[in-house]
Amino acid sequence: MRGSIKRHPMLRVTVPKAGSFLLKIRRQPQPLPFVRMELETEDGKKRAFFVPALPLSRYVLNVSGPARLTVEGTGLESAKLRRLPPLRARILTRRKKDRALALPLAEGSCLIPLINGAGPKGKELSKSLKLIRNWGFSLTSDNLQRSPGPLDNILPDPPKAPATSPPAGTTPRFAVVLHLYYRDLWPEFESRLLSLDEPFHLIVTTTQKDRGFENAVRAAFPDAQILVYENRGRDIGPFMQLLHDGYLDRFPFICKLHGKRSGESGPRALFGTVWRLTHIADLIGTKEQVKSILARFEADPRLGMIGSPRFRVPNEYIGPEAAWAKNREMTLHLAAKLGIAEDDFRLDFFAGTMFWIRREALNVVRELGLTLDDFPLETGTVDGELAHALERLFGALPHRDGMTTEYVSIMIE
Structure with a gap:
C-alpha cells in the first residue's frame, strides 16, 4: 500500500x-x-x-x-x-x-x-471548478495556484529511514491525530509527516481492522498508535473518544487531521480533494510551517487554536447563513451546556475540523462527556448531526477561556 x-x-x-x-x-x-x-x-x-x-x-x-x-x-x-x-x-x-x-x-x-x-x-469538470470557486478557489486565485498548496502534487521523496522516536522519558512536542476512513489516502499524509523533524506522536483512528494498512503506518512510524472504532461521528466521534479516554492528555499541542473525501466522482469529488490537500499543505506542508506554528503557540500562552485561512468561516465567500447550515440549534444547545449564552456565541470555525489546538482548550468540550456511543452510525448525512454541530462548537472553545484563534502563516516557495 x-x-x-x-x-x-x-x-x-x-x-x-x-x-x-x-x-x-x-x-x-x-x-x-x-x-x-x-x-x-x-x-x-x-x-x-x-x-x-x-x-x-x-x-x-x-x-x-x-x-x-x-x-x-x-x-x-x-x-x-x-x-x-x-x-x-x-x-x-x-x-x-x-x-x-x-x-x-x-x-x-x-x-x-x-x-x-x-x-x-468537460461539463463535469466545469461544474467542479465552479464549486471550488464558490469557496474562494477560482482558477487564477492564490488559494489554488500557490506552491506549496493543494495542487502541488509533486511530493518530495519520503526519507529512506522511518521516523525516529524521541529519547526515552521525554514527551513529544505535539500529537498528530489522523482519522482515515479512506485508508488509501495514507500516502498523502505519510510523505508530509515523514518530512517533519520535530518529535511528535502519531495516533491514527480508522473504522476497520486492516493489517496491510497497519503495517504501512508502522513501517514509517513504529511507535504510532492505531485504534479501530465503529463508524460513528466521522472524524469527530473517534476524536471525542480519544479525548474522553485520556489519549491526548500528555501532549501540549494537537494537530487534528482526517482524510476528507466527498465522493469518488462528480463535482464534489474535486471539492473534497482540494479541501483535504489544502489542509495538508497549510497545517503540515513543510517542516518550516510546523516549526512556525509551534513557535507561535509557545510565544503566546493565550493562543488556543490555529488553522487554515482558506477554510475559516464565515468569510467573504461563505456567509453566516451558509456557515450555520442546519446546525444552529444543536450547536447553541451544546454551547449552553458549556456556559456560553446564545448572545455570546461567535460563529467562527475551521470548516472540515482540521486544525492545531492547545491541549488546555479541549478541557471545555470535555465537560460534555461525549463518547463514540453518543454519535449515530454513519449513513452519509452531510449536515445536521452531532458531528456537524461540534465542528462549529470547536471554534468557540478557545474564546470561552479567554484564548485566541489565528490563521497559519501561508508559506510560498
Whole structure:
C-alpha cells in the first residue's frame, strides 16, 4: 500500500513565434484533473501555473513572442502544438465559460482551457471548478495556484529511514491525530509527516481492522498508535473518544487531521480533494510551517487554536447563513451546556475540523462527556448531526477561556 512516490513525467513544447496556437495534451485518467505548466519567454522570464486537464485536453495558447512551455503531471502521454489562424482562434474561444477560465501568462500572453465543449467529462469538470470557486478557489486565485498548496502534487521523496522516536522519558512536542476512513489516502499524509523533524506522536483512528494498512503506518512510524472504532461521528466521534479516554492528555499541542473525501466522482469529488490537500499543505506542508506554528503557540500562552485561512468561516465567500447550515440549534444547545449564552456565541470555525489546538482548550468540550456511543452510525448525512454541530462548537472553545484563534502563516516557495 505504501509504495514509492514517483516524480511526475515532463513534456516540453517549443512555441516558435507570436500568435495563437492550439495545444493538445493527452494523459491517462487521473483523480486530480490538473497539470502544471511553466511558460518561459525569450527573455528568460518564467511563470508557472496549474491548469485543468482531461484525458484529452485542448487549449488555445496566445503568446506575444517565442517561448518554451513545460508540462508536468502524472500519466502524461503527449503534447502537440499547431498554429491557429485568427478566425479559428476566435471560433474556438467563443464560449464565455471557457474565456472566464483564461490564465494570464507573460505580458500579452494567455492560456484558455477549452473545457465546456469537451463532452460530459468537460461539463463535469466545469461544474467542479465552479464549486471550488464558490469557496474562494477560482482558477487564477492564490488559494489554488500557490506552491506549496493543494495542487502541488509533486511530493518530495519520503526519507529512506522511518521516523525516529524521541529519547526515552521525554514527551513529544505535539500529537498528530489522523482519522482515515479512506485508508488509501495514507500516502498523502505519510510523505508530509515523514518530512517533519520535530518529535511528535502519531495516533491514527480508522473504522476497520486492516493489517496491510497497519503495517504501512508502522513501517514509517513504529511507535504510532492505531485504534479501530465503529463508524460513528466521522472524524469527530473517534476524536471525542480519544479525548474522553485520556489519549491526548500528555501532549501540549494537537494537530487534528482526517482524510476528507466527498465522493469518488462528480463535482464534489474535486471539492473534497482540494479541501483535504489544502489542509495538508497549510497545517503540515513543510517542516518550516510546523516549526512556525509551534513557535507561535509557545510565544503566546493565550493562543488556543490555529488553522487554515482558506477554510475559516464565515468569510467573504461563505456567509453566516451558509456557515450555520442546519446546525444552529444543536450547536447553541451544546454551547449552553458549556456556559456560553446564545448572545455570546461567535460563529467562527475551521470548516472540515482540521486544525492545531492547545491541549488546555479541549478541557471545555470535555465537560460534555461525549463518547463514540453518543454519535449515530454513519449513513452519509452531510449536515445536521452531532458531528456537524461540534465542528462549529470547536471554534468557540478557545474564546470561552479567554484564548485566541489565528490563521497559519501561508508559506510560498
